[in-house]
Amino acid sequence: MKKTILVTGLGLIGGSVALSLMKNNHVQVLGFDQNEHSMEFAVQNGIIHEKVQSFQEGASQADVIVLATPVSVCIQLLNELDQMELPSSVLVTDVSSVKKPIMEAANHLSNPHIRFVGGHPMAGSHKHGVEAARAHLFENAFYLLVPGRLSREQDVALLKELLEYTYSYMVTVNEEEHDKMMGVISHFPHLIASSLVHQARNWHNTYPFMHELAAGGFRDVTRIASSHPSMWNDILLQNKETVVPLLTDWIDEMQHLKELLEAEDDVALHTYLNDAKQFRDGLPIKKKGAIPSFYDVYVDIQDQPGAISEVTHILAQSSISIVNIEILEIREGITGALRLSFQTERDQKRTQLVLSRNGYETTIAN
Numbered sequence: 001m002k003k004t005i006l007v008t009g010l011g012l013i014g015g016s017v018a019l020s021l022m023k024n025n026h027v028q029v030l031g032f033d034q035n036e037h038s039m040e041f042a043v044q045n046g047i048i049h050e051k052v053q054s055f056q057e058g059a060s061q062a063d064v065i066v067l068a069t070p071v072s073v074c075i076q077l078l079n080e081l082d083q084m085e086l087p088s089s090v091l092v093t094d095v096s097s098v099k100k101p102i103m104e105a106a107n108h109l110s111n112p113h114i115r116f117v118g119g120h121p122m123a124g125s126h127k128h129g130v131e132a133a134r135a136h137l138f139e140n141a142f143y144l145l146v147p148g149r150l151s152r153e154q155d156v157a158l159l160k161e162l163l164e165y166t167y168s169y170m171v172t173v174n175e176e177e178h179d180k181m182m183g184v185i186s187h188f189p190h191l192i193a194s195s196l197v198h199q200a201r202n203w204h205n206t207y208p209f210m211h212e213l214a215a216g217g218f219r220d221v222t223r224i225a226s227s228h229p230s231m232w233n234d235i236l237l238q239n240k241e242t243v244v245p246l247l248t249d250w251i252d253e254m255q256h257l258k259e260l261l262e263a264e265d266d267v268a269l270h271t272y273l274n275d276a277k278q279f280r281d282g283l284p285i286k287k288k289g290a291i292p293s294f295y296d297v298y299v300d301i302q303d304q305p306g307a308i309s310e311v312t313h314i315l316a317q318s319s320i321s322i323v324n325i326e327i328l329e330i331r332e333g334i335t336g337a338l339r340l341s342f343q344t345e346r347d348q349k350r351t352q353l354v355l356s357r358n359g360y361e362t363t364i365a366n
């Protein structure tokens, strides 16, 4: 029998989860968002099967609910759900970037019909909104699952099965380790990226031409500063327990660097830079697993005649050989994506460069 899944919060992440659920013939995907336009877009573009008029209306029909709203809204929705008269048992999950406050709220629920397994797909973008949703967003990424007081083994197994078409690696962690790790590799870097942009902005009056010179380095290190401020506000406040001590350590580290520079300690400075390089170079770029992966580039394209040959022509002109090409999610009238695979990282990088010079939007899913 088909499972009915309600996705609440049809933005970048909710829309992308919904798109992957739509690939499963055994599910019916309902969507709810406070923004009517997002719901309409989702129906028109095949992101969900149907919209519902309220969270309650969807919840009362659902076997599974995915909460994909900002973290603090997710906590409110869990509390609303707790008060609802649900006709039968419902498995609830979320996608929030912070897990301790979510699991705390979930562990306190008393509605006997609710089961809960926390979730966090570890991929995203600086974009937001349903228009940015992509079925391939989570491909080859980790998808973290966090069981709690209301989770049974079969709930975790069911979620893994339903989320199969995200093509991600499901890993179970606890909320404590989740928030600490995310603090270090996701939340705190966000603060640093924003602070670097502020520093450049403060110099803008002195050197008005400077921002024109901001090339790859500045752009690479500050891309995430372009993310949705209200979402990050929420994340940083909800994980301040982790982020504040990291900030204290960082200030000490900056002080140490300042001293090295003032003392012109080139040996210590070189060691510092080299140690960072060694660790950064050792980060896994591509995971090996059930899903074979090359050096892939995703290219957003319009569904119009000649769209694919235009892309391949541009690459041929730059002598870049494509190993494989796959069309993902093309439906009439909306943007779709091409997955281009290359043999080397160099070709992957060059492709991004030449295609973006030609006005294409590209993504590398690591």
Ligand SMILES: NC(=O)c1ccc[n+]([C@@H]2O[C@H](COP(=O)([O-])OP(=O)(O)OC[C@H]3O[C@@H](n4cnc5c(N)ncnc54)[C@H](O)[C@@H]3O)[C@@H](O)[C@H]2O)c1
Binding pocket: 008, 009, 010, 011, 012, 013, 014, 032, 033, 034, 035, 038, 068, 069, 070, 071, 073, 095, 096, 097, 098, 120, 121, 122, 123, 124, 125, 126, 127, 128, 129, 130, 228, 231, 235
């Ligand atoms: N953006 C990322 O890179 C990323 C990655 C992984 C997880 N997350 C998590 O995913 C969640 C959503 O983030 P996003 O990037 O999709 O944001 P988004 O802004 O693209 O989408 C959020 C959606 O929630 C809707 N919403 C807000 N309040 C609502 C309510 N009361 N009822 C119904 N809908 C409501 C908004 O209208 C919007 O469509 C956040 O918890 C975030 O921490 C984000």
Ligand SMILES: O=C(O)C(=O)C[C@]1(C(=O)O)C=C[C@@H](O)C=C1
Binding pocket: 096, 097, 121, 122, 123, 124, 125, 126, 127, 185, 186, 187, 224, 227
């Ligand atoms: O790629 C980006 O823009 C992201 O910020 C994605 C990112 C991350 O920090 O890696 C951001 C928040 C999430 O919870 C998961 C992924």
